Amino acid sequence: MSSATMTAEQASNYDSVVSKLAGNLPSIPVLVNDMMKVVSDPGAATFALCDIIQKDQSVYAKILKIANSVEFRKGRTDRITQINDAVLRIGSENVRRTLLSTSVLDSFRSDENESKFKLEGLWLHSCGVALASQLLSERYDEELSDQAYACGLLHDLGKVAKIKFLKKEFLSEVKFTDKNNCSLWFAEKALGHIQHDLLGSMIIEKWGVSPIIEKVARWHHTYSKGSRFLVDDPKIHKLIDIVMLANHMIKELRFGNSGSAEIEELPSGFLRRRRMNEEEYISAREAVRMQIDAESENLAILLKG
Secondary structure (H helix, E strand, O other): OOHHHHHHHHHHHHHHHHHHHHHHOHHHHHHHHHHHHHOOOOHHHHHHHHHOOOOOHHHHHHHHHHEEEHHHHHOOOOOOHHHHHHHHHHHHHHHHHHHHHHHHHHOOOOOOOOOOOHHHEEEEEEEHHHHHHHHHHHHHOOOHHHHHHHHHOOOOHHOOOOOOHOOHHHHHHHHHHHHHHHHHHHHHHHHHOOOOHHHHHHHHHHHHHHHHHHHHHHOOOOOOHOOOOOOHHHHHHHHHHHHHHHHEEEEEHOOOOOOOEEEEOOHHHHHOOOOOOOOHHHHHHHHHHHHHHHHHHHHHHHHOO
């Protein structure tokens, strides 16, 4: 189903959830767009990142913790106390990813400790897909690699909206996946519920975030390029493929919780399009696993707050 083929009632249901979530998550579009701009000149990037960090004491503290973590201290005994030094030690790209992940984490926090589905687990899944998307886009020299991390991080934003505002519906989908050994996306379609991929793309579009991120969120479950309406740029098709591949690998690695334990097989035609044989797939997945392991301490720091 595309937004163009929805009935008036369906469109109203989607619009209602979009409006509710957009009003509760005002910081993400600003920060995502800011981060998309901080990519080229290292000097300018460092200055801009420090300026953003200094506006939020919580983020400031997390960046300092990461700069003083085992991964970045590398045996040194000196502890960093200044944000400029922290950015230089960590590197502007790592700081950029941390800022994006921290901003999005606030929207993934669970309000109910007894909730059957923890949003923090979905955040970890999304961070895993973001890290994998970045690594894979660079491994295969994709032209839109600077957008890959944000695309991976926000690909399941529609699930956040459903958990916050359509929790009974979402939990019924999780139950359906357990009973029928299927994906959450399949459960949504089978039950006639709101689809998280379409919902997420509508939220991103409403916020005015990058249209590339919006398209990736919309089609990250659609393998056929011919079925991805209004996507004409082959670079965007490749980026959608990368996020789909990353999503699959992160599920196989059991990192975080996407809402479904079922892992569907990748279509053989999809792997041929990516020019991937089994050996290359296993090699790429191992590289992703190593990246996740390397980032685990940093993610734990962000999650603990």
